[in-house]
Amino acid sequence: MEEWLYIQNEVYPALLKGFWVSLQLIIPSALCGLAIGIMIGVLRIYGNRPVMAAANGFVVVFRGIPLVVQLFIWYFGLPYIGIYLNPFVAAVLGFSLCSGAYHSEYIRGALLSIKRGQMLAAQSLGFSKVRMIFSIILPQALRRALPGCGNEIIYLIKYSSLAYMITCIELTGQGKILASNSFKYTEVFLMIGACYLVMTSVASIILNRVEDRLRLPGFEHHRI
């Protein structure tokens, strides 16, 4: 009974609050990450030499440095050069850049898989390079990249828990506070685990829906 009251009065409101913060971190980070990933992926393939090198450098840096370290740099490091980000903004920035670096790998692979004939055909009709990329290449490449990008979004949901390290108190952060006040680590973190499971499950249902929506004859993913 006492347990139930504790859950109802303390755990539930705190986790709900944390859950909302998590969603507010995840959704913009997923969208910005995907946009960054598409942009960097395209530049890595179709950019001129210096642009290509810069885009590759971006990936090396943001995929190569542990995400926690990146978050610390955005939140604790930037103030040294006079830039103060609040924890939420620093977290979204860190997640978007890191996620974008990973997305760009999937996009790049998909762009490379598009047959040269598609480009020859577009060019022979008088398409400029930019128009060709946006109306012929990307619509095909994104369909092929979707499973990989979806996977990256699922990862993002999980690593969004790192935000509490820079004092952005989301789901995991709330859980940590609750648990250290009550010492009910097992119960609290089981509930938190369940919350993440719900988020990742809902996300994969949405991603599957999107995949079905965009499915075209000739673009099926053959599941074995």
Add this chain to the structure above:
Amino acid sequence: MAHWRIPRMDCRHIMAEPILRIENISKRYGKKDVLKGASLDVNKGDLKILIGPSGAGKSTLLQCINFLVKPDEGRVWLEGREVHYAHKRDLYAYRQKVGMIFQDFNLFDHLNALENVRIGMVQVKGMPKAEAGERAVMELERVGLKDHMQKYPAQLSGGQKQRVSIARALAMDPKVMLLDEPTSALDPELIGEVHAVIRDLGNNGMTMIMATHQIGFASSLASEIVFMEDGRILERGTPDKIFNDAQNARTREFCSKITELYGER
């Protein structure tokens, strides 16, 4: 009005001006000279057939003509105006006027037949979607595919895909069409339907340059046969001359081989 004062000789000269003029096109890949100065004048309504062994440079020549491959040397004129392909605008405008048909069709895989034909008009010419759609339907009807408009490339046969690609090129109102072995990737029973469309184009006065091994079809339609080997144009002439009375021994050899392979002319 000004035409009045042009002397008769000049007048004839203007009339005879080729619609497409290719001069001294050369291309090398690494150390290999793939094209060694090919020149060609194409008059309005001509159907030039490129023949020659595999590796002769037929595809490279066709792709150099619309600069999908950048030639190392050489110049191209369309309707008397030289194409400055280093200028992007000039290049894109020129390519709209030169239709290209590929051996493996190269339909846009994510678009259905109708969208394949429409997209160039909308994206490149800036036509309104509805108007472009009407034109696309017309072109698909012309190649006999009105009933298959909603199908995606993966759902079409090879012959149907090639006909869609012809409709897609025609929708841009090309002055000249380049066809690179348009039936080589097709099963024998599907070749006829594509040949019928090309024949129809020829009868309607379309100017074409086509590489093909189908010499039966070629000799019935061609205004000139151009024999290529090793990056050079070795001989050219009417189908009758090339197939029955070629001057060059290599031409004779190739023609007899190909007649054997591709059956009766």
